[in-house]
Amino acid sequence: MTLATPAESRTALIQLFVAELLIGSVGVFVHESGQNPITAVLFRCVFGSLFLLVWGGARGLFRGLAAERALIRSAIVSGVLLVLNWVALFAGMARSSIGVATMVYHFFPFVILGLAALFYGERTRAADIGWTAVAFVGVLCSADPLKLLASADAGYLLGVGLTFVAAVLCGASLLLSRRISRERPLAVVTIQCLVGVVMLAPFADYAAVWKTGPHWFWLAGLGLIHSGVCYVLFYSSYPRLKVGTIAVLAFIYPVIALALDYALYGRTLAPVQWAGVALIVVGTLGVNLKWQWRRQVVARV
Numbered sequence: 001m002t003l004a005t006p007a008e009s010r011t012a013l014i015q016l017f018v019a020e021l022l023i024g025s026v027g028v029f030v031h032e033s034g035q036n037p038i039t040a041v042l043f044r045c046v047f048g049s050l051f052l053l054v055w056g057g058a059r060g061l062f063r064g065l066a067a068e069r070a071l072i073r074s075a076i077v078s079g080v081l082l083v084l085n086w087v088a089l090f091a092g093m094a095r096s097s098i099g100v101a102t103m104v105y106h107f108f109p110f111v112i113l114g115l116a117a118l119f120y121g122e123r124t125r126a127a128d129i130g131w132t133a134v135a136f137v138g139v140l141c142s143a144d145p146l147k148l149l150a151s152a153d154a155g156y157l158l159g160v161g162l163t164f165v166a167a168v169l170c171g172a173s174l175l176l177s178r179r180i181s182r183e184r185p186l187a188v189v190t191i192q193c194l195v196g197v198v199m200l201a202p203f204a205d206y207a208a209v210w211k212t213g214p215h216w217f218w219l220a221g222l223g224l225i226h227s228g229v230c231y232v233l234f235y236s237s238y239p240r241l242k243v244g245t246i247a248v249l250a251f252i253y254p255v256i257a258l259a260l261d262y263a264l265y266g267r268t269l270a271p272v273q274w275a276g277v278a279l280i281v282v283g284t285l286g287v288n289l290k291w292q293w294r295r296q297v298v299a300r301v
Contacts, residue, residue: 004240012240016249019233024256026226027098028264030090033218037090039204040222041083045196047223048231052190055232061186071180075188078176079195085169086196088162095159096143099261099269102254103142104163106280110135111171112178113287120175128287135283139164141276142269185235193227247288251281 004012030040056062065072093101110132116122143160177188209215238246254277261267269277285291 008240012237013245013249015233016237016241016246017252019230019237020249020252021256022225022233023230024253025260026222027093027102027257028260029218029222029226030093031098031265033215033222035209035215035219036205037087037094038200039206039209040090040219041086041196042200042204043209043219044086044222044227045083045193045200047220048227049190049193049197049223051224051228052186052193052231055228056186056190061184062190065184065187068184071184071188072191074176074180075191076195078173078180078188079192080199081169081173081176082192083196083199085166085173087200088166088169092159092161092163092166095155096163097159097261097267098265099258099267100143100273101159101163102257102261103269103273103277103280104139104160105167105170106254106284107135107139107164108167108170108174109284109287111168112175115172115175125290127290127292130293131283131286131291133283134286135280138276138279138281138283141279142273143276144270144273146270146272186231189227189231189235193223244289247285250284 030037033040033043035043089101089105092104096104113124113128113132117124147156173192177185177192180188209219258269258277
């Protein structure tokens with residue numbers, strides 16, 4: 001991590017805070033756009049690509065990129081996974097709710113942990129396995145198991161399942177991106193967005209989107225804000241902040257999503273789901289902050 005002055009750290013903290021606030025509204029933008037998941041993701045990629053190309057080009061972030069063929073190939077593969085993850089997540093939100101989908105989706109850090117150990121041989125602490133188990137129980141609780149067993153319809157079940165698939169795809173994409181994007185993260189994100197345009201252009205519902213209406217504001221926001229401004233803020237702040245700070249601020253996203261889901265659509269979580277939220281928070285912090293499971297040994301006199 002780059003050494004940062006106190007002033008730089010404060011600026012980075014503000015940048016990350018704003019980014020988490022903004023990204024927490026992504027579900028609202030998808031819902032208000034009124035488009036199917038494929039069409040919504042396509043235009044997220046279109047507007048995101050335009051923003052990142054202008055931003056990166058103005059700062060010379062793409063110089064020499066054409067010669068880095070290995071990076072481009074890996075960015076394309078991770079881009080396919082990232083785009084499929086967005087489609088699955090948006091489809092999951094439409095079938096369950098923004099709040100439920102957001103909480104289930106936040107299992108993706110543990111997917112990264114598992115895949116890194118499985119495919120790259122990265123060592124996993126025994127404590128991390130324990131915290132992952134805690135978070136997984138939290139994911140199960142956040143999906144409201146009583147509703148799943150008693151009264152959930154097929155659409156809700158499918159929504160939860162799609163969101164879990166999205167978490168797996170997100171984890172795989174971020175793991176690949178982590179290994180290639182340390183030096184040129186915004187170049188990688190730009191390639192990933194362009195991959196999304198190519199992938200989804202043949203499948204979008206153009207009849208529903210080309211007419212005039214407020215949906216263009218929401219679609220443009222998905223790209224310009226959530227794939228443009230947010231990623232610039234994320235990657236500008238990460239090198240200047242401690243892992244613990246990043247881990248704690250990451251929970252602003254689900255809090256905002258839950259708050260907006262309640263304020264705009266009247267949806268709230270059942271008590272068991274709030275317990276799930278707490279377990280996910282504890283599990284995530286346990287992994288990121290390297291908490292240990294310890295038994296206190298009391299000496300007998």
